Amino acid sequence: MATLKEIANRAHVSVGTVDRVIHRRGRVSLETEQRVKRIISELDYKPNILARSLSMTKTFRFGILVPFPEQDGHYWELPLKGIEKAQSELDVYKVKVKYFYYDKYSEQSFEMACSKMLQMVRELDGLLIAPVLSQATEKFLTKIPDRLPYIFLDSYIPNSRCFSYIGEDSFQSGVLSAKLMRILVTAHGTVAIIKVQPMDYHIEDRVRGFFSYFNNNTDINLLTYTVNARESMPYYKITKKIVTENSDLIGIYTPNACAYQVADYLAEHFAGKKIFVIGYDLIKENISHLKNGSIDFLISQRSEMQGYESIFKLYKQVVLKEKVESRVLMPLDIVTKENLQFYEN
Amino acid sequence: MATLKEIANRAHVSVGTVDRVIHRRGRVSLETEQRVKRIISELDYKPNILARSLSMTKTFRFGILVPFPEQDGHYWELPLKGIEKAQSELDVYKVKVKYFYYDKYSEQSFEMACSKMLQMVRELDGLLIAPVLSQATEKFLTKIPDRLPYIFLDSYIPNSRCFSYIGEDSFQSGVLSAKLMRILVTAHGTVAIIKVQPMDYHIEDRVRGFFSYFNNNTDINLLTYTVNARESMPYYKITKKIVTENSDLIGIYTPNACAYQVADYLAEHFAGKKIFVIGYDLIKENISHLKNGSIDFLISQRSEMQGYESIFKLYKQVVLKEKVESRVLMPLDIVTKENLQFYEN
DNA sequence: ATTCCGCGCGTTATCGCACACGCAATTTAG
DNA sequence: CTAAATTGCGTGTGCGATAACGCGCGGAAT
The missing domain is CATH 1.10.260.40 (lambda repressor-like DNA-binding domains)
Incomplete structure (x- = not known):
């Protein structure tokens, strides 16, 4: 001392x-x-950090570039909740955040958000970016002033000068899902995997991980289907297609937050035969299907903690000038009906 | 502001x-x-907390009453690690901790630790108690001065004036284990549950939860065995007994941190037939068995976080004088080979 | 009437750090 | 060769709260 x-x-x-x-x-x-x-x-x-931030005159501002909270079935509300929590805890340390939302299905909207951010870039001391639109993000990265550090949340763009990435190991989360599916399905049969267009590296990685687990296993038939996220009710339609085309269907893997839509269809139109469903993220609709049994497992990537941690890492890097690990991988929580209650809220 | x-x-x-x-x-x-x-x-x-603790003259001292770290297969090192982390973060806030260890199999040792603590009770501002020895702890509670708040870690004593409990929902963790066992075992057969003497409410609760899940299920035969923790190699012996007595054995549930001893025996003397093993806690030995496949699932109760949180709750209650929830239940993490890496360290 | 005590309040040093300012001693420019 | 700029360093103030101290006033005790 x-x-x-x-x-x-x-x-x-x-x-x-x-x-x-x-x-x-x-x-x-x-x-x-x-x-x-x-x-x-x-x-x-x-x-002494207390004395330091007490005497510090400067306030730090971080720009947050993320999709609209309600997108992906309100998924983005989860990291935002964590961000707000971190912000309120860091309030006494003179840390503020400024939000810039975009539509994850519209490059134009993304560019709008970016230009708004660039307009007030002089007032910002760090950026938190969810690079869902990877190409558009890459273009944006070149416009960020060199002095300004940034961190990625949720997904990742290689060869950028980001100082850290907060998120999951997508490939491994696919592997984990496959393991669980393997345990669930006792009989032979078909397991469907639902891919999404427009393509998302993050999601694709999960699918790759899923396949890699089943690599040399022959008694399960893996079948890939693709939905277009810009259509209406895409998962409803695709699930219908899947069940009609595969009489030996035993499981469906939904490598994103939309499992509830699959479960919706199954519960309404296919209640007779048990189809195992594995999906992602603790959004409200998924939770209620987990409770009633139409979803069997949800993988949670600690979305709230991701938001929380990313702000804290920004604080560490920018304010405290400490070294931050270049990758912070969140645990892949296996959530089922029986332990859900401890992950809610 | x-x-x-x-x-x-x-x-x-x-x-x-x-x-x-x-x-x-x-x-x-x-x-x-x-x-x-x-x-x-x-x-x-x-x-402003910063200014407050900067100017505050008083330092706060919390007494920690827990079993020796190496007991329960070094289990207690985990919460202690969390305690130390919290302590180092709260150092600038003038929070210190003082450890009092006891042998969880010796009431005499517990009383020794208690009397040491009572000797310097005037210098303490709060207590963290792991009430593993429940009757002995109850006696001790009556001797704590009224002014001194205390919190329970890991397990719980009803009707006490503790201001909070940090730990798991033991019953529900048994339920969860049963669910996992149910999914794992595809064939009919016997599942063995290993109880422990001397009795521990916490562990018993897990067993009750386990049984409650299988309540109306008949194709699985549940059999309870009891070990004496004071003997040498108790789990080795009991596992031997279990496998010789049950030719249709398909799984073993170890409701404490000693699953690795069961797995040890199985790996060495029973490699032929797959026996599913579910245990608790991410201690080193369990982790290596999870990796090599001789343990299938470990339930983790976030032991490190329990330690961390309990110190923080003490800080909140004693220093900040904020209200603290009377029960803080940790998530029951399902850990398997495929997601272990994110829970280690 | 003088001393004394306690009440109700204001003043001020302190905690550890950041940062603006000031003041010599040098160096550089004109 | 003198004025201006620059270097090398110390001082002082403020951040917000804590807590010791001090002071006037009024009532009680001597």
Whole structure:
């Protein structure tokens, strides 16, 4: 618990000098600078965060670039909840956030949000980006000023200068789903996997993981179907198609938050035979289907914690100037009827 | 973001007076006290925690009464890790902890730890108790001074004046285990449940939950065995007994952290037939058996987070004087080979 | 009447850090 | 060669709250 003052005494200088060394504000001779630095590391000096943020005049602003909260079946409300929680906890540390929403199915909307953000970029100290529209995001990244650090949430763009990625290991989450499906289905038969257009690397990765688990397994027949997310009721239609085309259907894997739509159809029009359904994310509709048994497992990627952590990592990187891990992978929680209650809220 | 000074100005008094009102230090006339209180609630004044703990002279000390870390297969290291993490984060807030360990199989050792704690009770501001030895703990509770708040970790003693309990819903965790076992075992046969002596309510609850799930299910034969924890290699012996007595054995449920001992035996002497094993807690030995497939599922009760949270709740209750929920139930994480990596560390 | 005590309040130092400012001693420019 | 700029350093103030201290006033005790 060394203080600035102690450092100063030891180095035979004033606190002002030590402060200048720490903040690289110059006006210190090379000799004293080295002496001070040595003593700082000798005493393992850590600035008192309380005092620091108490005296700090600057407030930090982070821009949040994410899809409209209600998209993906209100999925985006979950990370936003975490973001708000982090924001309120970091309020005393003078951290504010500024939201820029976009329609994840419209590049134009995305570009609108980006340009709004760029207009006030001078007031921002860091960005949180959910790069759902990967190509459009890549273009946007080139326009971000070099001084401005950014972090990815939910999914990821390779070869960018982002300082960290907060999210899941999509491939492994596919593997996990496959394992669960394997345990569930006791009989031989067909398992359908529902892909989505427009393509999303993140989701594709889950599907790849799913297939990789079943790689050398022959008694289960894997069949891929593709829906177009811009149509109306796409999952309803595709589920209908799946059940009519496969008399030996035993399971459906929905590698996104839309499992509830599949379960809806099955519950209404296919109640006779048990079809196992595995999906993602603890959104309201999925939860109620998990409760009534028409969804068997939900994989949760700690969406709320993702939002929370990403703001905290921004705080660490920008305000505290600490090193942040370049990948922070959230646990893949297996949620079922019997442990759901502890994951809700 | 009202400050003391603003309150003072509005109430036409000095900050000293407002401070005296807030901390009930007297020397304020009834009239001004009410005026100040009114303005405080009008402006929804929340003290700045940073400034508060920066200026605070008092340091808070919490006593930790838990089993030796190495007991239960080093299980207790997990909550302790969380406790240490919380302690280091709360260091700037002037929070210290003081450990009192006991042997969970010796009432005498427990009483020793208690009396040590009571000797320095005047220096303590709160207690964290793992009431593994329930009767002995009940006796101890009567000796705790009324002024001293305490919180339970891991398990619980009813009708006590503890301000909160941090842990799992043991019954429901048994239910969850049963559900998983039900999915795993496809054939008919016997599932063995291993109880422990001396009895532990917590563990018994898990077993009750397990049975309740299978209540009206007849194609699985449930059989209870009991080990004596004070013997040497008890699980080794009991597993041997189980496999020799049940030719139709298909699964074993170990409602505590000792599943690895069961798995040890099976891997060495019973490699031929697949026996499904479900156990608890991410201790090192269990983890390696999960990896090599001799344990199928581990239920994790977020042991590290339990420790972390319990210190934070003490901080909230004692230092911030905020209300704390009387029960904080941790999620029951289902851990398998495929998602283990995200729960490790 | 003087001393004394307690009440009701204001004042001020302190916590550890950030940052603006000021003041010599030098260096650079004109 | 003098004025201006720059370097190297110390001082002082503020952030918001805590808590010790001090002071006037009035009533009780001597």
